[in-house]
Every structure is written in structure tokens, then in C-alpha cells.
Amino acid sequence: MKLKGRGQESSEGSEGAKGKMTLPLALVALISAFGSSFQYGYNVSVINSPAPYMQDFYNKTYLDRTGAPMDGSFQTLLWSLTVSMFPLGGLFGSLMVWPMVNNCGRKGTLLINNLFSIAAAILMGTSELAKTFEVIILSRVVMGIFAGLASNVVPMFLGEMSPKNLRGAIGVVPQLFITIGILSAQILGLNSILGNAKGWPVLLGLTGIPSLIQLLTLPFFPESPRYLLIQKGNEEQARRALQRLRGREDVDDEIQEMYQEDRSEKEEGQFSVLSLFTFKGLRWQLISIIVMMAGQQLSGVNGVFYYADRIFESAGVASSSIQYVTVSIGAINVVMTLLAVFIVESLGRRILLLAGFLLCSASCAILTLALNLQNTVSWMSYLSIVCVIAYIIGHAIGPSPIPAVMITEMFLQSSRPAAFMVGGSVHWLSNFTVGLVFLYMEAGLGPYSFLIFCAICVATMLYIFFVVPETKNKTFMEINRIMAKRNKVEIQESKELKDSYPLGKQEEKKALSSSEM
Secondary structure: OHHHHHHHHHHHHHHOOOOOOOHHHHHHHHHHHHHHHHHHHHHHHOOOOOHHHHHHHHHHHHHHHHOOOOOHHHHHHHHHHHHHHHHHHHHHHHHOHHHHHHHHHHHHHHHHHHHHHHHHHHHHHOOOOOOOOHHHHHHHHHHHHHHHHHHHHHHHHHHHHOOOOOHHHHHHHHHHHHHHHHHHHHHHOOOOOOOOOOOHHHHHHOOHHHHHHHHHHHHHOOOOHHHHHHHOOOHHHHHHHHHHHHOOOOOHHHHHHHHHHHHHHOOOOOOOHHHHHHOHHHHHHHHHHHHHHHHHHHOOHHHHHHHHHHHHHHOOOOOOOHHHHHHHHHHHHHHHHHHHHHHHHHHOHHHHHHHHHHHHHHHHHHHHHHHHHOOOOOOHHHHHHHHHHHHHHHHHHOOOOHHHHHHHHHOOOOOHHHHHHHHHHHHHHHHHHHHHHHHHHHHHHHHHHHHHHHHHHHHHHHHHHHHOOOOOOOOHHHHHHHHHHHOOHHHHHHOOHHHHHHHHHHHHHHHHHHHHO
């Protein structure tokens, strides 16, 4: 019975819902990812290269004000604040997701969010002229808030706009632009370009430009059709938005699927974060996104990036060339994420997550061995370079891009904003924790700290293997039914009892269309 229903949905889906990539859909994906996700990546790595020059500026400003040089421990405190305020802002931004996307819409939130970025860019760009380093630290919080909103709203916005057969590929685009942002900051931060005493304020201020472009172009594109229909109840606008995104007049099948989703959720209303945690029907989805988001950050990706310079130095790369090596690692990251865009629909989400975490755990284990033996065995330092590259490839194909796609897919419209708020908060909290704890871990454990990352990768991989279903090419309702079984009987009574009702509707529609033929 179940199988028959699913077969009907997919056969009907192949008639209409199998969307193709249209120009408006491609443009809206590029504009929202470039205007928002790109800057998240850019600001993650932008202060790495000019760090010594910025610290000199902090010192000089302090000296001019007080007449005494800055104490070393105070300088360390200021610098660690400059670095860590960004993920802390990201956490605040994630907490704003739920109220903002429900009240201002997805597109509206992205447009308002640009104001944070433009304000922070102006403040950072003029900080040297104004002789104030406090403004840089404040701007890092503001940029963090921007990134916290962007990292959650862009995948949600694009996931809701995409046809089901392109949802994975389009869902990886934000992560692709994050890696392009990291690479751009690494290239512009080279000593010969802007990573010098004169150029660093410009380097920090450039982040406002993508926001300005998005602010001027995104208003010409439609809002998320699901938001318009399910949350605003405006079928006419939703239909127009869909027709524009799909490049065809007949979008009835997708409108039908949205109504079906809307009906199955009517009882629950909009989920708040608290109701998300207490609702049995979403228990496994919630645990899954928490595990995937924590696993993504706690798998040590920041630790590997942090260690990379030293690993290359110990392998005999000249210290003047290390920044170019860092750029090449950034480039590998971009290329592998681009590959993920093309293979996520054919291979599926599960395979990429499992393969990615497997590669990361193997790399961490071998890296521990290589770092311990590199003083006694000469070629071990080259093995550690191979491990770093393998780790970055593994993380770029699965753990980095896929979790955000899965949040979009595992939750329906009413619970999705709250789910992104939880997933985003876990992401930024884990990011902040790794930033805080890694230096101490590294001081205490040395290379053995990678064994902890290895264990986290293995644990996340096992969880995904046993719990997380494949979601490619399925409607949100079909995915919800798969999870309903995992959540046992409770959900059948409260939320999924209407399975037969929407399916009946589908059959009725199919009968109608066949009679018209």
C-alpha cells in the first residue's frame, strides 16, 4: 500500500515536478550565495594574513593613547577577542533566524541582513583612520551576526525554491561560495596584495561590496514560494513565483504538494524551538541535525587548517612560500565542493556524508602517526601533507556542505525555521568551542589531539549509517514519512495520520490528469 503510494508520487513527479535549472533559479542561487555565504567564508579567514599588522596597529593606538606600550597578555586577550567574537556573533545571528524568517520572509531577512555587513565593512575599513581598535572587535561581532543569519537563511531559501531533483545540488551552492570566500580572502591577503601594513583596512572593508550587490539585485527576484503559500496563504503570489522559477506555466503539481504539506501540519501551527524539542514526531530529525552539525565542526576542520602551516613548514616548505601553500589548500577546498554540487544528486547525501567522514577519520589517524614519527622518519612529513589534503577533500565533499541541505529536507515548513535555529546554534557553538579549546588541547596533547577528532568523525559516521535516511529526489512529505517510521507510532497518531488523506488527493489528481489525456 505504502509502496504503491510512493510509486504514484514519484511517477507523477517525473511528469511535472522534475524541474530543470532555469536562468531565474540559477541567478537567485548565485546572488544569494555570493551576497551572503561568500562573506561568511571571507570573514572566517580574512584576519589570518594581516594579523601581525593589525596587532601592530592595536599596539600603536594604545601607545598613542596612554604613552605606554601594550602589555603582552593584554594584546593576546584583544587578539583572541578579535578572532572569537566572529563565531560568538554567529551564535547570536542563529538565534535571530526563527523570528526573522517567519516575520520578514526568507528574501526579506537576507536583504535586512545586508545592512549588518555594510555597516561592519564601513567601520572596519575606517578603523585605522579613526585610530580605534575597539571598532574592529565590535565589527567582528556584527559580521558574525550577519554570517549566523546568512549560514542558515540561504540554504533554507534555496532549498525551498529548488525542484526536488536539484535540491541537493543547489543546496551545496552556499557552501561552495563559503569556500570561494575563504579562498578570496587568502588570495587578497597575500603580502604582495593587501596583506600588509597599508592594505589591511581595505581587505577588511571589501566585505561590504557583495552585500551592496545583493541589496541592489535580490529585490528583483521572487520570495520563497513555500513561504508565500504555506505561511502567507497567498496562492497567487506563490504560483507566480513558481512559474518564474520553473520557466513554465503548469506548476499545479508543486502547488498541490505544498497544500498537502500545509494540511498535514495544520494542527501543529508554527514550531518554536521549545516545541521542537518536546514534539515526539520530530525527535530523530532533531537529534540527526544536532549530531551532523556538531560532527561537522568538532571533526577538527579548523584544527587541520590551523595546523596546516606548521605541517608544511616541518616538511621543508620555506616560510615565505607557506601563504601560497595555504592558498592552494583553499583552492582544493573550492574544487572539491564544486565536485559535490555535481555528484550530490547522483550519489545521494548519505554516501557523501559517510565517505567524507570516513576519509576525515582515516586522515586524522594517519596524521597522528605521521606527526609523531616525522623527526625519525624523513618521509613522514610528506605523508602528513597528504593527510591534510585528504582531510580537506573528505570534509569538502560531505561534512561541510550536506548537513545544511539535510536540515532543509528533514523538516517541513512549520518546523524548518526552528530547526535551522537549532542547527545553526549548534554549528556556531561547536565552532566557538573548537576555537577556544584547540589551543589548550594542542599544548597538552600535541599531535594526539587529532585522535579526538578521529573519534568524533567515526562516531558521527556510525550515527549517519544507522539513522540518517537517503533524501535525494524525494518530496518533503515523502522524507517526513520515512522519518515517521523511525519516530515510531506517536507521530502516526498526531502528525502523520493524514498520510492517506494527501495520498488520496494525489490519486484523485492523477485520475483527473489521466482522464484529461
